Amino acid sequence: MSAAPDLSARQPKAIHSALEVLEAVARLGAGATAKEISVQLGLPRATAYRLLNLLVEEEYLVRVHDLSGFALGRKVAELAHLVRPARPPRAVRELVDDLRGRVRGGVHLVGYAGGLVRILDEDPDFPLSDSARLERDPEASALGRLLLAERYAVPDAASGGSSGGFAAQTGSFAPDRACLAVPIRDADGTLVAGLGAAVPAARAVDPDVLLVPLRETAARLGPLLA
């Protein structure tokens, strides 16, 4: 029963659907019925019921109100680090703030716990244009591409990918904006977080100017985030 979980490439999508169902239950409040949840999600009823029963079996959801309604189970608290990462330590925030003082652009820190992109520290002066999409669609962003390159061990991901220990993206979120991202690794070399700088597209033509301070900060963040 407790064999090693059979993770496949399709799994991230399944995890995403499961989280969407939990999100819908949280939004509708305790006691939401299967029908209401399937309408809220725009899912076919049979699919929604299957997901719901799976989450009930795993005890992330609990049936209430004579079995017809759903509420979040206490096990959901275990997902806390997936959906709402704790604020990073002060030493980390100070290093990132220090970098923000030297780079003209938005400097953002994300974590990769659970194989998902989760924002740890967003630049307050240059906020992300679409933070939800950054977390949802790793292929679009430089910070997401770092994670994908790591997962599929791609040495050189597509155009503007992650060659030479960094990832880049131009025009994914706004036509004239680009982003460069460098990995933050722990002592074993495992990817734990990513540090990105969003700048006007013209300034990303010569990446080295930005990469030097990014890499220097990333190296110092490694031991603090591991």
Add this chain to the structure above:
Amino acid sequence: MDALARAIARPEPVDGLAERSPLAGLRRRSLGFVDVLAQSVSAVSPAGAAFTTPLLVSSIAGGASVGAIAVALVLVWLTAGTINEFARRMAAAGSLYTYVARGLGSGVGVVAGVALGIGYAFIAMFAFAGAGYYLTVLVDRLAPGAVDPVLLGACAVVGLGAVAAILLARGIRISARATLVVEAVSVGLIVALIVVLIAASAAELPAVAVEVVGGESPVGFAVAAALAISAFVGFESSTALGVEAKRPLATIPRVLRVTVLLSGVLYLGAALAQSLGFAAIGGGIADSASPANDLAVAFGLPWVGIALDVAIGTSLFACGIASTTALVRVVFSMGREGLLPAALGTTHPRRGTPVAALAVVLPVIVAVPALLVLAVDGVWSAMTILIIVATGGYLLAYVLACVAAPVFLHRIGELTWRSGLRAGVAAIALTAVAVVYLVVEAGGARAIGVWTFLAVLAAGVALIAARTRARPWLRHAIGVYDSPVADDVLGGIPAIEAEPGARG
């Protein structure tokens, strides 16, 4: 993930949840997958049924046991899928009784409860008698003619009942694990014998194939199918462990599917091997007292026969324990609800076992077969009567569960055409098989079994009806399950503090 993040950070209390489960007192969430599997497998007793079922089927319906077993497997598979619609959604101790009450209301629920109780009680009696039967076969082989087999059989039933009482009061975990080992060894032996028999008599395959396909009247086939279904009964018994199983909503449905599939494959192999084997040695399976034994001797493996007799006897004993386990929990649930005296709904303060229900139920389960063995002057004849009563009870409970499932799913707004169709097919086919079976048996030599079933059913329902008439509020108390308590939902625990510096 905004709403979810907010809910985790500041959980909102959920209304209408009790502090304690209505079934508190049982050892909650203590049994893993293997222990739950042991319950269902022991109750089915595949090792015991693998050779007794083809024997029963053949002695009543002639050949065609392979075909009847295949049809039974399909039917039981559909039934298990339908029962799982309940098992995936609620954790109960009352098994099908609770499920039917949730779907069709308290009146029909009571009928299902009594029927299921009859099933568990009489299959336990059958199993204890069967264990005694194989013990007498063994003693007779070691010391021929030394002891009167009828008297020995009756004494063996009482002795085995006493051992079962101790194991059941101590907690089901130890006995469940021991029986799973016994079952695995027995099944291993049987599989080995099946392979030897089929390999040695493969030449008879065409002749037996004709017999499998060939002429059986629909009535005869329905009776054979009913008997074959009786080899699977008990697969649903782990649904009585809803409170005690870890992750019950995931574990129990899986256990039901695994149990049905494994037993079905084993029965098909055993039936085929026996047909081939007897065709090869030129004898009739129906004339054999212990077919596995006779076949093993005929194929020059006498020690396998002895080992199998021991294994089958032990497996039947385990079946007695497992069926009593389930019965005691159904009675316990009825005690908790007030349907039966409240004293029956109490548990042992330390061991978490429903000892009061056990103390009432077990003496009956032991006394009936012991007296019956003496009355009909033979253990095997007693067993053929007991199995009819049990099969009647189980079939009625299964039919009611299959009717209740779509109603229940519709009520909670989760009915799909697929689950409805499956339940419908299972309900209709099971009803047809049950009616034909009981009508045929009522006109036969063992009619007493059918009348006993109907009489006990009527008496049980009347007794409970009288009790509910005096206490009208009971009608709303029926169907308790292990409903979530405040501790199970997110709003029931203290808010998680945002801890700076603590990363997962």
